Amino acid sequence: xxxxxxxxxxxxxxxxxxxxxxxxxxxxxxxxxxxxxxxxxxxxxxxxxxxxxxxxxxxxxxxxxxxxxxxxxxxxxxxxxxxxxxxxxxxxxxxxxxxxxxxxxxxxxxxxxxxxxxxxxxxxxxxxxxxxxxxxxxxxxxxxxxxxxxxxxxxxxxxxxxxxxxxxxxxxxxxxxxxxxxxxxxxxxxxxxxxxxxxxxxxxxxxxxxxxxxxxxxxxxxxxxxxxxxxxxxxxxxxxxxxxxxxxxxxxxxxxxxxxxxxxxxxxxxxxxxxxxxxxxxxxxxxxxxxxxxxxxxxxxxxxxxxxxxxxxxxxxxxxxxxxxxxxxxxxxxxxxxxxxxxxxxxxx
Numbered sequence: 560x561x562x563x564x565x566x567x568x569x570x571x572x573x574x575x576x577x578x579x580x581x582x583x584x585x586x587x588x589x590x591x592x593x594x595x596x597x598x599x600x601x602x603x604x605x606x607x608x609x610x611x612x613x614x615x616x617x618x619x620x621x622x623x624x625x626x627x628x629x630x631x632x633x634x635x636x637x638x639x640x641x642x643x644x645x646x647x648x649x650x651x652x653x654x655x656x657x658x659x660x661x662x663x664x665x666x667x668x669x670x671x672x673x674x675x676x677x678x679x680x681x682x683x684x685x686x687x688x689x690x691x692x693x694x695x696x697x698x699x700x701x702x703x704x705x706x707x708x709x710x711x712x713x714x715x716x717x718x719x720x721x722x723x724x725x726x727x728x729x730x731x732x733x734x735x736x737x738x739x740x741x742x743x744x745x746x747x748x749x750x751x752x753x754x755x756x757x758x759x760x761x762x763x764x765x766x767x768x769x770x771x772x773x774x775x776x777x778x779x780x781x782x783x784x785x786x787x788x789x790x791x792x793x794x795x796x797x798x799x800x801x802x803x804x805x806x807x808x809x810x811x812x813x814x815x816x817x818x819x820x821x822x823x824x825x826x827x828x829x830x831x832x833x834x835x836x837x838x839x840x841x842x843x844x845x846x847x848x849x850x851x852x853x854x855x856x857x858x859x860x861x862x863x864x865x866x867x868x869x870x871x872x873x874x875x876x877x878x879x880x881x882x883x884x885x886x887x888x889x890x891x892x893x894x895x896x897x898x899x900x901x902x903x904x905x906x907x908x
Contacts, residue, residue: 663796
């Protein structure tokens with residue numbers, strides 16, 4: 560829950576020190592500067608829960624569900640409070656931009672919580688996940704991720720799986736466009752199979768994007784152009800943080816095509832893993848991504864480390880920074896991909 564309290568803590572520190580505009584940029588400094596250092600100091604944790612004793616007990620504990628659902632409520636409060644702070648004239652223009660960046664990064668971490676929720680079977684959790692995605696204008700993720708990404712992951716058909724040698728800046732616009740369009744196509748196809756029209760009240764995307772439009776209208780009416788800029792700005796930062804994470808989670812990895820033309824079953828070896836302890840705690844074990852893709856219904860608290868899964872050289876916080884510098888990214892990651900496909904270099908194409 561720490562990311563949710565970072566903005567108010569940093570604001571208080573800025574006001575106490577007189578450097579409020581500098582501290583408005585505090586969240587990206589903490590997430591992409593301090594946490595990678597702490598990751599290295601605290602090290603990795605490859606411990607797995609015992610499947611016979613720990614996993615059943617941890618799955619039944621309400622605490623873990625309370626944290627994710629509580630995150631949704633807390634983010635609503637943070638979003639509204641942050642807007643009031645921005646509208647109060649506390650910041651300069653530069654400080655205001657930093658504040659939007661900071662809230663957007665927290666929203667990006669919130670998408671990770673939504674990701675956990677939409678994978679569950681209960682309506683409360685899936686609806687909470689959809690609502691959280693609506694607050695960052697990325698409701699299509701709820702449909703495309705489940706029915707598109709998890710079906711086609713690590714194949715050329717998946718817009719959220721980056722290719723070997725593909726730069727982040729080539730990946731991002733393709734991911735925005737394809738994921739948005741694919742979500743509508745998948746939902747329309749699902750409705751048509753049930754005998755319903757795509758443009759109807761049964762289309763969940765209309766509901767979720769409708770919530771985004773209502774929240775945008777509320778912020779605009781209440782705070783004018785500043786409210787509109789704040790809501791769209793934090794949404795843009797949040798959704799891009801998600802897509803950058805998508806970029807590094809499957810970079811260069813491919814499921815092999817079988818003799819029958821189908822792709823091999825998704826396994827732990829088709830996602831990059833990272834066991835850096837602190838970032839895993841912040842991200843609800845998202846870095847144990849290999850286990851998530853192999854068994855998508857597993858709850859975050861019982862995700863496991865697999866020896867066969869390729870390992871990132873650092874936690875997500877550091878890898879996101881690395882991905883934003885393509886020459887450095889390729890220097891670090893390309894040899895790892897090439898070593899993984901040693902003897903099968905045709906897989907890199």
